[in-house]
Amino acid sequence: MDIILRRKPELIGKYINGNYKVTIYEDGTRIKETINENDTQFIAKFPDSCDMKITNNCDMGCPMCHEASTIDGKHSDILLTSPIIQNLHPYTELAIGGGNPLSHPRLLDFLEILKEKKVIANMTLNYKHFIDNLSTLQYLMSNKLIRGIGISCNEIDENLIYILEKYPNIVLHIINGLITPENLQKLYGKRVRVLILGYKEIRRGKILYDNNKDFIDNNKRWMYNNVADFITKLRLVSFDELALNQLDVKRAIPEEKWNLYYQGGDGQSTMFVDLVQEEFAKSSISSKRYSLNSIKCLDEALHIIQNEENGK
Numbered sequence: 001m002d003i004i005l006r007r008k009p010e011l012i013g014k015y016i017n018g019n020y021k022v023t024i025y026e027d028g029t030r031i032k033e034t035i036n037e038n039d040t041q042f043i044a045k046f047p048d049s050c051d052m053k054i055t056n057n058c059d060m061g062c063p064m065c066h067e068a069s070t071i072d073g074k075h076s077d078i079l080l081t082s083p084i085i086q087n088l089h090p091y092t093e094l095a096i097g098g099g100n101p102l103s104h105p106r107l108l109d110f111l112e113i114l115k116e117k118k119v120i121a122n123m124t125l126n127y128k129h130f131i132d133n134l135s136t137l138q139y140l141m142s143n144k145l146i147r148g149i150g151i152s153c154n155e156i157d158e159n160l161i162y163i164l165e166k167y168p169n170i171v172l173h174i175i176n177g178l179i180t181p182e183n184l185q186k187l188y189g190k191r192v193r194v195l196i197l198g199y200k201e202i203r204r205g206k207i208l209y210d211n212n213k214d215f216i217d218n219n220k221r222w223m224y225n226n227v228a229d230f231i232t233k234l235r236l237v238s239f240d241e242l243a244l245n246q247l248d249v250k251r252a253i254p255e256e257k258w259n260l261y262y263q264g265g266d267g268q269s270t271m272f273v274d275l276v277q278e279e280f281a282k283s284s285i286s287s288k289r290y291s292l293n294s295i296k297c298l299d300e301a302l303h304i305i306q307n308e309e310n311g312k
Contacts, residue, residue: 012120012147013091017269018045024091024120027168028148028193032263044269044306046299049093051272051284054079054110058100060126063208064178066200066285069099076275078292079110084273087297090118095150097124099276102133111145121146124173127153127160141169150195154178156186164192171195176223176243177209177216184223188233196223198242200285220246228252241266242285267305271298282309 009027016022016035020042023031030049032042056073058065079085088094094114101107101123114121123146130137130151140146152173153160164172172192174184177199187194199216201209209216223230227247231237239249250258263269267282274280279289280301288308295301 013118015089015091017048018043020044022048022091024093026147028122028171030093030263042264042269044264044302046089046297047092047271047302048263048269049095050270050298051095051097053097053099053272053274053276053284054101054107055099055104056276057103058098058126059103060100060128062126062204064175064200064205066202066205067099068203073099074276075104075106078275078278079104079106080113082275082292083296084292084298084301085110085113087299088114088117088119089298091120092298093120093122095122095124096146100126100129102129102136108145111140115145122148122150124150124152127151130163141167154180154183156183161186161190161192165190168193173197175199176246177220179223180219181222181226184230185233188230189235191235193236194234194238196237196239196243196247198240198244198246200242202285223247241283267302267309269302271302271305273298273301281305 009025009029012024012026014021014023019036019039020032020034032048034042053067055075056067056069057071057075058069058073059071061070098104102125104110111121130149137146137149141149148169148171149167150171150173151164154174160172164170171194172187173195175197199205199209199220224247227249231249231252239247244250253261272281272284272286273292277289278292280292280295281289282305290301290304292301
């Protein structure tokens with residue numbers, strides 16, 4: 001669900017995908033409109049966006065990490081050679097992550113390939129990695145090698161808010177169950193963009209939940225009970241599919257606004273690609289995985305996922 005800014009931002013590009021047209025702006029806004037006004041759903045032929053894991057290497061050891069990344073984690077060996085990279089459509093949005101994507105030794109080469117192909121590269125980082133590599137990230141942003149950055153952090157302080165307000169293309173990623181009411185309320189009325197992620201009870205996330213069940217459940221309960229309130233107090237807020245379901249966000253939004261903002265569930269026009277394990281799936285938490293071997297483009301991969309969802 002995307003919230004549109006009042007200021008009219010710079011247009012990045014337009015394209016047609018299946019039965020709808022897409023318009024993308026430099027602030028991250030993506031508008032989807034069916035070509036036939038009688039169509040009631042978007043039917044994609046290729047992904048509009050894709051979460052792409054390029055490494056499992058990370059030195060943070062975060063207890064909630066659902067990828068179980070470690071300092072000895074493997075980098076993708078097919079980052080520059082996979083046919084799915086060579087066959088990406090212009091203006092496809094990639095959410096590049098890991099692990100710590102900045103640790104991959106061929107990251108710059110990869111980003112230059114994407115820019116040449118007019119692919120929109122965004123990156124998700126831990127807050128510490130963002131601070132430690134700020135000059136590198138400023139170079140990547142100023143040269144449009146990455147368009148947006150997602151910062152993962154659940155402890156909100158004045159310095160973080162200052163950074164989020166200074167860089168309009170940075171989105172704060174917070175996790176349902178780990179963000180406390182007190183921390184969330186620090187964001188009320190601030191000029192920041194917030195993406196609320198669902199809590200993933202897999203790998204280290206499962207261990208963390210088992211050891212902190214009361215704390216996480218209490219935070220989840222507060223978020224669920226107050227979703228209609230905090231949506232109005234956060235200036236720019238969106239949700240991943242898991243958070244939409246965990247919080248039942250649809251009940252808190254007028255139907256006409258839901259129909260305007262909601263752009264479809266996981267696997268309809270979005271997907272997950274793990275270049276480390278050379279697999280793809282509906283989302284990063286999907287247990288059903290498919291091999292990238294013999295897949296030449298993400299069009300094929302999305303078609304496989306769509307058929308699986310429809311029981312074909």
